[in-house]
Amino acid sequence: MPPDTKKYNIAVAGIGYVGLSNAVLLARRNRVVAVDIVEKKVRMLNGGISPVHDTQAQEFLSSGELDLTATTDAAAAYSNADFIIISTPTNYDSEKNYFDTSSVERVYRQIRLYSKSAAVVIKSTVPIGFTESLQERNNDRNILFSPEFLREGQAVRDNLFPSRIIVGENCNRQRAEAFARLMLEGALGENIPVMIMPSTEAEAVKLFANTYLALRVAFFNELDTYAEMKGLDSRTIIEGIGLDGRIGTHYNNPSFGYGGYCLPKDTKQLVANYCNVPNDIISSIVAANRTRKDYIARKILEQKPGTVGIYRLTMKIDSDNFRHSAILGVLRRLKETGANAVIYEPTLGEDSFWDCRVINDLDEFKRVSDIIVANRMSAELSDVMDKVYSRDLFSRD
Numbered sequence: 001m002p003p004d005t006k007k008y009n010i011a012v013a014g015i016g017y018v019g020l021s022n023a024v025l026l027a028r029r030n031r032v033v034a035v036d037i038v039e040k041k042v043r044m045l046n047g048g049i050s051p052v053h054d055t056q057a058q059e060f061l062s063s064g065e066l067d068l069t070a071t072t073d074a075a076a077a078y079s080n081a082d083f084i085i086i087s088t089p090t091n092y093d094s095e096k097n098y099f100d101t102s103s104v105e106r107v108y109r110q111i112r113l114y115s116k117s118a119a120v121v122i123k124s125t126v127p128i129g130f131t132e133s134l135q136e137r138n139n140d141r142n143i144l145f146s147p148e149f150l151r152e153g154q155a156v157r158d159n160l161f162p163s164r165i166i167v168g169e170n171c172n173r174q175r176a177e178a179f180a181r182l183m184l185e186g187a188l189g190e191n192i193p194v195m196i197m198p199s200t201e202a203e204a205v206k207l208f209a210n211t212y213l214a215l216r217v218a219f220f221n222e223l224d225t226y227a228e229m230k231g232l233d234s235r236t237i238i239e240g241i242g243l244d245g246r247i248g249t250h251y252n253n254p255s256f257g258y259g260g261y262c263l264p265k266d267t268k269q270l271v272a273n274y275c276n277v278p279n280d281i282i283s284s285i286v287a288a289n290r291t292r293k294d295y296i297a298r299k300i301l302e303q304k305p306g307t308v309g310i311y312r313l314t315m316k317i318d319s320d321n322f323r324h325s326a327i328l329g330v331l332r333r334l335k336e337t338g339a340n341a342v343i344y345e346p347t348l349g350e351d352s353f354w355d356c357r358v359i360n361d362l363d364e365f366k367r368v369s370d371i372i373v374a375n376r377m378s379a380e381l382s383d384v385m386d387k388v389y390s391r392d393l394f395s396r397d
Contacts, residue, residue: 007031008182011081011118013107015041015070017052017261018123018148019087021155024060025186027068033077034070045070056156078114083179086111087123092265099127099269108134108143119175121146125206125266128273131199132170141171144179145199147206152260152315161189168202207273210266211285216251217258218288224254224391225295235393254391256375257292257326260315264289264324293326297333300373300389308334308341309369310356311381311388313348327375331356342368 008030012023015036023034036042041051046069050057060066071077078084088103104124111120121144122131131145145168150158165183169176176196184192197205220238227234234254242249258264271283300308315325331354334341341356344365348358359365366372366384374381374390381388 008082009033009080010182011035011077011084012087013074013085013111014087014089014103014124015045015051016087016089017054017150017152017155019085020045020050020052020054020057021148021150021159022085022087022123023068024057024066024156025159026182027066028060028186030067030182030186032066032068033081034068035072035074035077036070037072039072042070042072052155053153054156056154056160060156074110075114078111078118081115081118083121083182084111084115084118085121085123089261090124090126090265092268094268098272099125099130099265101126101130104130105134108138112138112140117142119144119179121179123148125262125269126203127269128203128207129200130203131168135170135199142175143199144169144176145202146179146183147202147209149206149209159183160187162187162192164193164195166195166197166202166205168197168199170199207266207270210262211270211282213251214258214263214267214289215281215285217255217263218285218292220252221254221257221292221391222288224393225292228299228391234391238393253394253396255326256296256330256391257289259324259326259329261324290329293329293333296330296391297337300330300334300371301337301339303371303389305370306340307368307370308339309365309372309387310341310343310345311365311372311374311378312376313343313345313353325375327373330373330375 010026010030010032012019012032012034015034019034023032026032034045044051048061050061086104086107088107090099090101090104093100104122104126108120119142123146131143135141135143147166149163165180167176167180173196180194184194223237224234227237238252241247242252267286271286274282310327310331313325313327331341335354343353343356343358344362345358346360351358362380369387371389372381372384372387374388377390377392377395
């Protein structure tokens, strides 16, 4: 794909993990304006401070090498843009049994108030068929979909060294190639595969990829449940399985279940997309995740602890996010039985959470806890291993 020497004006709607990582990537070679309704995020970004926990994002922001500003003024940002990226959150609505795409549609309508010609690139995760539907409902063929494959805390790195760049486009391949080129030129990786495909297929890639990862998590968690109940060594079994090159040693570390920004909602959305489509595996992945949390909570309660200590609520090591984290599911189950729980989570900044006392002093937390529940292990717990319950076998996410 030949280089493009033009410097584009790009707006990014939403300064979360996805929005920030794209803004940083594209601002290496283009003029980027990040738009958000949260003034604190805007002030932080303009002050060279990352509004989300991402070490590499902070390094780039501190370097002063990016042509990146932030604003709450959508009109100014959108009216002069060549490309506008929508990266707002799309949470799964359990009542509607579908993604809540209202934030994407709201931003899209706002964009078209100020710009009729900019190419809109949806980076938010959406149901299969959403982009084509949006195009048809608005008679707008200038909409693309480009899925993200990012990890919390490493979003910028994953954008700089992507496994692939995918752009979904239904009407104008040259426009899709132009956006793919922008992503490619901002990246640092080499020999990055680029795929241009219809938007609906690109949406399917995102949901099926994340559901497969959830499948691996669920599989090794069920293996671990079996081994623990039968008195077998989970680690030895998993290591033996992983030596098969067709299986490998990735995504095989037992946990309390999959969680975080993407896997819980993406798996549920794919199940919803399977309505009237025969399946057994896809729907069972979501059920398996619930079963795992039920099992973990039951194993904790079997020890009859007076006080359960929950060590960290965050989903992953070096993350500040605990939305939909697996340990929250376990904590909810413990609370439903009336168990007394305390929490150690230094990122909270609160005295209580879910009617549980938050203890910021780690030594006090260790002292008052009869059992310490840790989804992921830490060297901080090495002196109280006799109290710790965890299924983390390899000390990694």
